Amino acid sequence: MIKSLTLFVRTVRTPNVALVQTRLASQVLPQLSATKYNVKRKEFGSVQADDVNFFKSVLSEEQVLTEESDVLPFNIDWIKNCRGQSKVVLKPKSTKQVSEILAYCNKRQLAVCPQGGNTGLVGGSVPVFDEIVLSLSLMNKIISLDEISGALVCEAGCILETLDNYVKEQNLIMPLDLGAKGSCHIGGNVSTNAGGLRLLRYGNLHGSLMGVEAVKADGTVVDCIRTLKKDNTGYHLKHLFIGSEGTLGIVTKVAVHCPVLPKAVTLGFFGVKDFDSVLKLYKSAKASLGEILSAFEMADNDSISSTVQNLKLPNPIADFPFYVLVETHGSDETHDAEKLSRFLEREMSSGLIIDGTVTSEPAKMQTIWNLRESIAGAGLLDGYVYKYDVSIPAARYYDLVPVLRQRMAGKAVKVYGYGHVGDGNIHINVTVPEYSKEATDMLEPFIFEEVSKLKGSISAEHGVGFRKPHFIHYSKDEGAISLxxxxxxxxxxxGILNPYKVLPDP
Amino acid sequence: MIKSLTLFVRTVRTPNVALVQTRLASQVLPQLSATKYNVKRKEFGSVQADDVNFFKSVLSEEQVLTEESDVLPFNIDWIKNCRGQSKVVLKPKSTKQVSEILAYCNKRQLAVCPQGGNTGLVGGSVPVFDEIVLSLSLMNKIISLDEISGALVCEAGCILETLDNYVKEQNLIMPLDLGAKGSCHIGGNVSTNAGGLRLLRYGNLHGSLMGVEAVKADGTVVDCIRTLKKDNTGYHLKHLFIGSEGTLGIVTKVAVHCPVLPKAVTLGFFGVKDFDSVLKLYKSAKASLGEILSAFEMADNDSISSTVQNLKLPNPIADFPFYVLVETHGSDETHDAEKLSRFLEREMSSGLIIDGTVTSEPAKMQTIWNLRESIAGAGLLDGYVYKYDVSIPAARYYDLVPVLRQRMAGKAVKVYGYGHVGDGNIHINVTVPEYSKEATDMLEPFIFEEVSKLKGSISAEHGVGFRKPHFIHYSKDEGAISLxxxxxxxxxxxGILNPYKVLPDP
Known part of the structure; x- marks a missing residue:
């Protein structure tokens, strides 16, 4: 699912605000979230002239937006699914300003919607009613980079790609990479526990984040900025702010551990006879490639054939029931190519791989990645696409696809699955000629129930946001929800921080 | 500090309880913690006959220990520094039993001290007064191992080494390794966020733990057992239980991600002219060895020369101001040896390495590791040793050693530093002819103040436990402590869970 967006964002990158406004003005605005999803406003205060004056006393004039046309882009998520009704956008430049704003809002019971790069997919970053938008975009200073330990400290509003380019000068990379990297903020990444393309190799943010500074709803600053790999002095508070989507505090600074930039990248693309072989191949790749394995992706035949047909893209190998993409990141090109070739030879003799190609040429690698990344968008040409982003334990990873094929027989054009085997994250697409309530009701909550039975996650990386709180019980039990x-x-x-999000109504 | 213990535990491993009892009986018992550290009992209930009857109704007879000789080993930490006064040890066999015990204790306000392998170094795992000891030792079942994803699910009382041996059969390893692995429990590792010898390579438990089941003080079970790498459905609750040392809940089950067992291990031991070169070498090793670098340790001349002299151990290279130990874990012996040799050649020409040796022979590797691991114990032969286990950001890693040498001139026999450069974790030893209040007062809280100024951690991996709550403010600010x-x-x-631990008195 994220891949199609990926392509879009990769083209757009850091959108020019004026351009966005023009684009928005020239288009039909999305329906208001409150109407579309039938939500009732909670009993918060409303922003008055006095409040705006207060904000202007804490911030400078240009950090307080109240003109409707200025505020509009902050009210709409980028996939144009949600639209809020905020009247005020605040753009603090320091933690102190965030703290003063929150302390004031908390006293006045004014709701606040924190916003990073606004690249989320579940409506978490835009207001629902008239919440004050607190944009972190002006808090974009890089504070320090320890080139020896790889510890980067920066403000929450830094754009991921800017940081990646910055650390690259010291032969380091950011431990995460997303399609949205040209727009998304590191603070938003942390607040949503963004996964992305490097997770298999470098792990998740709970592991690579060294420290966080966050401001609580009452304005208290919690300073857990440390650049240490080991620190066992009391509760590990930073994790409260990782992935809680701005509902427990607003992240203002982060310290991230940056791994070493790989010197060599190699890619393999293989044809495989069934899903069981995909799993066996994954196990074998882990053992043979071990420390250089950076991606292990799969796609079934329908995923690839639809993409090849619909988008007229070349498939570098023949037609197979399943495809596997293996990428390595290493410090020695010769060694890596040797490992990957040896793995290919062995598994071709074993019969796990029927055919395949291995390349280190950037253009060829791009062709293969492009095919893989285009799957999500390609289905749109067949009609309407239901998209699910779920995690399922490895052994049952592909189980849901045949189940859904049977269930949707005669209703769906195609049901196919592809995704990050290495992370247990499968994207399931169901294409139908057109959207219908009947198809929706056959799919939901059925698919969430099935994921729940498999002890999977109904939101692998996109989060809960505004769109999924009422499904959260499929992945969290009562004890966890009540905690x-x-x-x-x-x-x-x-309850002023990002209301209507993450937590289900009681 | 942990290294000397390491050697001891490696000899003792899973101690026989009868043996421990005999040993304890034949020795002078440590002073009661309450007296030694002048602590006042909090207002908890006391265990009565009725309570014991209730426990016997929930557990079986042999799961409730009340005989003084049976209870004694659970009252004393293994470094014999702390001694509690518990009258009852409970050994539940299931989460349900833990839940029933805690619900009851919470109602009766009976304090509880959870205990794993009792291998901690800060008195966190033994009672201070008459807290009920809740031993997880009978909850030692391995529940499942997904050989494809590497997800291991087991009960909290499993011994780390047992798990490591178990997963090795599937070509996997546990992501952590400690000297105490023959005795320590995985539940204790999680509760204390144990670091250990593989952290540089496989990261910390916040990254590698996939799920936790824990029981809150009121008996509520929080089931966050999942075997997923990606799960963004709501708050990431498991992190509350990682490193909170049993004060927020008792960990009953864990799901851990096990990486692939490395096929090749290579070791390098190098002589270096100054600490600046150690840092430059670390940066170069990260770049050259990248993904196979599994340890980067340093020791200054005093560390090695004391050890060589005091313990008559061989030093495989000549006398140098600083020593560096580099270990690689990889999937291809030839490639790894090539990388390490190339690194050695390059840095010998550059002058960063003055002399060195590289080996893959197990016996030779053992000799080098043995020298490194013996440093901590060797100083004891010079008199009394003050030992500090701190984290300091890389650039300032060694700063404190010369500062302390100057401060302790004429008072100390030696001041030396060694440790895990890759993790920013330095062990500082100060040897004096004998313990004195004067020396203590010159060192403490001075050293903690200095660590605090450097934004370091006063407890890198040992935790806070009973011994360090009053120092916690050197590493956590008021906002964090109040949270x-x-x-x-x-x-x-x-406040029934592990009282007198972690949190400082208000």
């Missing part, structure tokens, strides 16, 4: 509510109550007793 | 208190109040309002 979430208690934490929310503790950290934000007035 | 810790709020979390404690939320999760355990009666």
């Amino acid at each position: 979430m509510r208690e934490l929310k109550q503790l950290m934000d007793p007035n | 810790m208190r709020e979390l404690k109040q939320l999760m355990d309002p009666n």
